[in-house]
Amino acid sequence: MEETVIVAHKIFKAFGEGETEIQALRNVDLDIKRGDFAAIVGPSGSGKTTLLNILCGLDNVSSGEIKVSGRSLQEMSGSELAQFRREHIGLVFQAYNLIPVLTVLENIEYVMLLQHVPAAERKERVHTFLAELGLEGKENRFPAELSGGQQQRVAIARAMVSKPDIILADEPTANLDSETGGQLLEMMRKFNEELKMTFVFSTHDPQIMERAKRLITLTDGRIVSDELK
Amino acid sequence: MLLKLAWRNLWRNRTRTWLSALVIAIGLVAMIFMDTMMVGMNTNMVKNATDSLMGHAQMHALGFRDEQDVKLTINDLDQALLQLEKHPDLKARSLRIVTQSMLSSSGGGEPVLSLGVDPEEEQLLSKFDEAIIEGEYLDSVSGQKLILGWKLAEKLELGLGDRLVLTAADAESGEMVQELFRLSGIFKTGEEKMDASMVLVARKTLQSMLKLEGRIHQIALRYSKLTQDGTPVNPLKKPDDSSKNELLLWTELMPSLYMISQMTDLSMAIMGTILFLIIALGITNTLLMGLYERMFEFGVIKSIGTTPWQAARIMLFEAVCLGFVSIIVGLILALFVTALFANYGIDYTGIEFSGVTFQEKIYPSYKWSRLVLYPFMSLGFTLLASLYPAFKLWKMLPVEALRKRKF
Known part of the structure; x- marks a missing residue:
């Protein structure tokens, strides 16, 4: 039986109060298993990003319970959550969001430095990912000197290099053309297959939906379907 | 990182x-x-302040600074001088007679502070010799020469060679005594008080006039090693109370500064x-x-x-x-x-x-x-x-x- 990495139980999330209250998530139950390659889909405002933010502990739930790698996120302080994300969760953002003053190498190394990974191991891991993602020779470039696709590959390397339990990606192909998006998706699928790395995407991209092993559909903050392909 | x-x-x-x-x-x-x-x-x-007259420190008999009593001379002068001679950082000293007196000339009279000094000693303490603008500095520890400030000279309409009479109370009877001097030099120190109300004469002459032979009111001292604040690196030990003398640094003599x-x-x-x-x-x-x-x-x-x-x-x-x-x-x-x-x-x-x-x-x-x-x-x-x-x-x-x- 596959190990469950994320357990979300009766998640409820509301923004605002009284008449201005917006219910972003309503009684969401979700299990993510190790090795999942799942896409959370749904129209804008359906709660995809809110769900991802809650799954990685960036946002709090109004009620319900979240456990990631067996640990309850609600019981952690801000500092503990940051350390937990550093060790267990890799994040990929829509707009790459690399640190502009750090080079490709430094961006990828950043989380490992916070983890105090020894220099030799850092170097080895960085070069492995640079080779896998076709970024060799670009180690010393700054993000502004890279194309969008290259930046997103660096962002993926940054998320994966610390060997997290799960990668959460918020519309990772939204800012890329379909060909580049497709290539990136193939790489992530490869990592999923070969390294058994768990991926959860929020997306509108039909390519992701097509390649996902599992499709979770959100509408008005509720999971209306959860299908394995 | x-x-x-x-x-x-x-x-x-x-x-x-x-x-x-x-x-x-x-x-x-x-x-x-x-x-x-x-x-x-x-x-x-x-x-x-320390170059003009005061020096870095002064020794007096207790009470002299407050009372300016002509009788209050340094106690056991020989012992005091012996103590000074032993100190390695002492660069110069000037033994002075200090008294309030009246200076009279044919043009009038003015109250002044009279200093009896040894010109050679005093040269190392103050800069009266450099401040002479007319005439010459004192040349002997005895004699009848007198120098004074330019403002006082103007006030009394004095010229070089003029005869002047100094009147003060003597130390024995307290009676007024007089001595005739001749103006040999006029100085300009830039200090208002010194230029307007101070005269310097030969120490022995003033001692004799005030019946203070062998006695001294003040020893002004100059040290060779000073801190950046101008205080001596290695000041002299203060005299015991039993000596009835006091030794004060410029910081105590001029606390306002x-x-x-x-x-x-x-x-x-x-x-x-x-x-x-x-x-x-x-x-x-x-x-x-x-x-x-x-x-x-x-x-x-x-x-x-x-x-x-x-x-x-x-x-x-x-x-x-x-x-x-x-x-x-x-x-x-x-x-x-x-x-x-x-x-x-x-x-x-x-x-x-x-x-x-x-x-x-x-x-x-x-x-x-x-x-x-x-x-x-x-x-x-x-x-x-x-x-x-x-x-x-x-x-x-x-x-x-x-x-x-x-x-």
Whole structure:
């Protein structure tokens, strides 16, 4: 039986109060298993990003319970959550969001430095990912000197290099053309297959939906379907 | 990595960083320059005061300074002189007779302070010999020559060679005694009191006139080794109470002057605090602007595993880097400005302050400890300025920061 990495139980999330209250998530139950390659889909405002933010502990739930790698996120302080994300969760953002003053190498190394990974191991891991993602020779470039696709590959390397339990990606192909998006998706699928790395995407991209092993559909903050392909 | 991140962040907006650094640097330059000015001014004032008459220290019989009683001479003079001779840092001494008296000429009379001195000894203590503008300095420990200030000469309409009569009470009977002198020189020290109401005559003549043979009212002393404050490095031991003599440093003889130098330190500390606080507020504003501009980026940094304290440290490191850049710029500018004025001097000559008239230009002078203190103050206040932005960053929720950017 596959190990469950994320357990979300009766998640409820509301923004605002009284008449201005917006219910972003309503009684969401979700299990993510190790090795999942799942896409959370749904129209804008359906709660995809809110769900991802809650799954990685960036946002709090109004009620319900979240456990990631067996640990309850609600019981952690801000500092503990940051350390937990550093060790267990890799994040990929829509707009790459690399640190502009750090080079490709430094961006990828950043989380490992916070983890105090020894220099030799850092170097080895960085070069492995640079080779896998076709970024060799670009180690010393700054993000502004890279194309969008290259930046997103660096962002993926940054998320994966610390060997997290799960990668959460918020519309990772939204800012890329379909060909580049497709290539990136193939790489992530490869990592999923070969390294058994768990991926959860929020997306509108039909390519992701097509390649996902599992499709979770959100509408008005509720999971209306959860299908394995 | 956090330090590297902070350093590179600092240079993302070069103009803003240089302007901020310049504000801190100018504050530092102002503090260092003002301080060197004050040190130069104090040194100048102390030098003027101790070179003109007072010396670095004086010995008297107890009560003489208050009562100016002609009978109050130094007790056990031989023993006192023996003690002085043993001290290695004593450069010069002048044994003086000091008495209030009346100076009369054909043009009138004026109350004066008469000093009986040995001209050779006195040359090493004060600068009356250099201050002679007409005639000549005294040439013997005895004799009837007299020198006085130019203002007194003007008042009594005196000319060289004029005959003058000094009247004072003698030490034995207290009766008035008189002695005839001849004006041999006129001095101009620049000190109002000395130029208007002081006369110098040969010590032995005055001792004889006042029936004080072998007795002395005052020994003025000059030390060879002084601290930057002008106090002796190795002062003489104070006499026991049983000796009925007192030995006072210039800091005790002229406490107002000493107070000024102490007050200067306090004033500089207050001024520095106010100046750096104002600068710190400007730096806080600059750092906050930088924080708000990079809010989304900090959201990313925090969301990928940077703890609140690590994020706050980035801001503190930025302030430290800014502080160091400012200190380097500030120190270079301060050294240049001070060196410039130390070379040419600032002309305050003739201006009287706290009873001392500046005789020479003021030359800014360093106290090396201040060259460490003020940069540390700059760094401290820059760090203080970064506390609020660092706290904001520490408290900032990554999810709220990530919402600051629209795609």
